[in-house]
Amino acid sequence: MSVADLVRNGGTLSLDFINTVEPRTGPVSREWLTGCADLVVWARSGGLLDEAAADALLRAAAARPAEARTAFGRAIDLREGLFRLFAAIVDGATPAAADLEVLRRAFADAARHGRLVARAGGFAWDFGDADSLDRPWWPVAVSAMELLTHGPLDRIKQCPTDEGCSWLFIDATKNRSRRWCSMDDCGSRIKARRQTDRRRAAGRTSPA
Template identity: 75%
Template sequence: MNDATLARNGGALCLDYINTVAPRTGPVDLEWLNTYPDLVRWARDGDLVDDAAASGLLRAAAARPAAARVAFRTAIDLREGLYRLFAAIVDNTAPADADLEVLRHAFATATRHGRLLPHAGGFGWNWDAAAGTEPDLLDRPWWPVAASAMELLTHGPLDRIKQCPTDGGCSWLFLDATRNRSRRWCSMDDCGGHNKARRQTDQRREARRRTRV
């Protein structure tokens, strides 16, 4: 996993998962998911699995490296399919059928291993945390992601999904929870702050140029 700090400011688990590479358009500068162990560490850092489950997944991956490579490729294919799906929604275009099918298949796989249990005044998915011998149990890190994406797609709020500007930003996706829907950047500590500093530098440079003239 990349040593650079990974912000989780998407506002939804599935968007945070999409935002594990930067920028989202153009050449990649930072990639946080390079190997299957990176995927497990990301899930552990986000409390999607506990220490015991993470250790079990890493042991299973070490014992079955070919299966782990397939599971990792599936995880990245899911990430990219979700990005295209939700980016299309941001652009007010219809998502591709293939990307909808990626989510449908992922959600079906995840829910096959999940249980619906009472949770916080309602119901939520509880995921089997054990890393067993079935190959698809190596997919455990992204099961909650698939559930999050299906929840966002079917219940919204889709009209609050935005994308950090590509001109000076990372193109990450996020939910705008501001009352007046004024959020523009993934974070003012990152892209927003850097863009503001750039504008101020340009303004000072322009002011000095005018003074000399």
């Protein structure tokens, strides 16, 4: 399965970016981003780049491998800083100053290279004129800053770390009842596992 097929169930771009490795806590079983090319494909599949821009960035990454590695390193540093930042908020803690600084610097870089354009119903950041290998993660920084400053921070949750993938997501349900990243994935797997455990426990306690 390609990174282009990765399920995006975080509810916002920045959380989807955080969720490109699983699980988010404990030993990693799957890293979806292994290089600059993966990052470009992820951005293209999410509509952050059109086909022409993605192809141009893939050619640039192949032609300038050292620059591509540096840009990819910045993207991963941003991803990990954002995870720590929003996971702290989920836990009711104050994010570390260092992680807030990671976001501030990333947003400042994005703002320096982007432009504000009129869109239906308002305005948005546009990076269409940029050819930098950092371009795929600039919209992520904008999304994360928007989430941090405008919320809804109280609706960010984390898939159970003991049984699930520990991905972060926005609980948009009316009664705030969402527990897992996806009912079709971790939710159904956890429920099936618990049902099996209950059956085994019942079998052990049944009279001979």
